[in-house]
Amino acid sequence: MIRTLAPLALLTPLIASGCAIVPDTPMVGGEAQAQGTAVALGESVWQGDTILTPLSVVEDSRCPQNARCVHAGRLIVSTRITATHWKQTVPMTLGEPYTVMNRTYVLGEAMPAQVAGQTIPPGAYRFTYAAR
Known part of the structure; x- marks a missing residue:
């Protein structure tokens, strides 16, 4: 019986490690972009x-292109950050x-x-991230 369970015991960590990154929302196409x-x-x-x-636009109060603003405004996007052994969802400001x-x-x-008088539909947004 011990011989039968030994290979299973060795495979369990390998199987579990393959599941270390479990997104809480699906990725489009199942793969991350370059x-x-x-x-x-x-x-x-x-x-x-x-x-x-x-994941979502929390706030988009950026000054429209065709307007003069006293305040530049800001864009905040709820972003999930996923690495091998952890994940976190945070509000990121443009x-x-x-740092995490x-x-x-x-x-x-x-x-x-932004354009004055127009609302940006959620599907129209595109975001670029960088690492420092």
């Missing part, structure tokens, strides 16, 4: 050995670094820009 690729909400992108996934586990990430670009 580093530097602009991604839509729900799509994932590699950033070094980490996967970043924009242009501001976010000795790694720093930046929501570097967001498209399209």
